[in-house]
Amino acid sequence: MKKTNAMRILDGAKIPYETKEYPDDGEHELERGAAAALAEKIGADPAAVFKTIVMRTDTKEIVVFCQDALHEINLKKARNAAGAKDISPVKPAELPALTGYIRGGCSPLGMKRAFRTFIDSSATTHEKIYVSAGVRGQQLCIAPADLIRATGATVTDLALEGGSC
Numbered sequence: 469m470k471k472t473n474a475m476r477i478l479d480g481a482k483i484p485y486e487t488k489e490y491p492d493d494g495e496h497e498l499e500r501g502a503a504a505a506l507a508e509k510i511g512a513d514p515a516a517v518f519k520t521i522v523m524r525t526d527t528k529e530i531v532v533f534c535q536d537a538l539h540e541i542n543l544k545k546a547r548n549a550a551g552a553k554d555i556s557p558v559k560p561a562e563l564p565a566l567t568g569y570i571r572g573g574c575s576p577l578g579m580k581r582a583f584r585t586f587i588d589s590s591a592t593t594h595e596k597i598y599v600s601a602g603v604r605g606q607q608l609c610i611a612p613a614d615l616i617r618a619t620g621a622t623v624t625d626l627a628l629e630g631g632s633c
Contacts, residue, residue: 471600473568473578478610481523483618485610486606488598489514489542492605501536502572510598510607514538517607518597520574522583523566525552530566532585532619534576534599539588539627549586549624575602585621587612592623 471479478485490509507514514537521533521541531550535541547555560571567579576585576599591597591612598607599615616623 469489472575472606474499474575474600474602474608477577478608478614480620481618483614485608485609485614487601488535488607488609490605490607506607507537507598512598512607513594516594516596518587520576520600522558522574523550523555524558525550526554526604526614527552528578530553530558530581530583532576532579532583533586533626534585534591534615534621535626536588536590539590541588541626542628545624545628546586549626550584569582569600570604571600572605573600573602573606575608576615576621577608578602582620585619586626587616587619587621587623588626589623590627 488510503517506515507517516536517537524532533541533546554633563569563571567574594607597612598609599606
């Protein structure tokens, strides 16, 4: 297995993690429900699988959010967390230049630059959570406290109530 930037960061910080590989046939479903489908592929609870969402504020700041696979992110809560008047997702075509990652393989760790990161508070209810390892077909399994420490993330409520994804 080839090490990703995310793995090298965790190794350098001596943070324990495991990896889970799943088949990625190149036709990765990048629509609603993709994270829940991924959870099924790796045999994980969808509530413990976190997708990485990169957004841009009205002041052009790039911010990163991690939300569990069962919920959509609440844009009002994301806006408030970032202290922004407006916020919107970054276009998939912009992700590689901004983060070094592609959609479906975007990890909150190891981006080209360190961006402010916010993790939904539901992460702290799990012993381990899953986030992208930085490539499609691989997930990191990590203790939430370790991910929070490694990313310097702020923990906050981001979920859209009743808004499954």
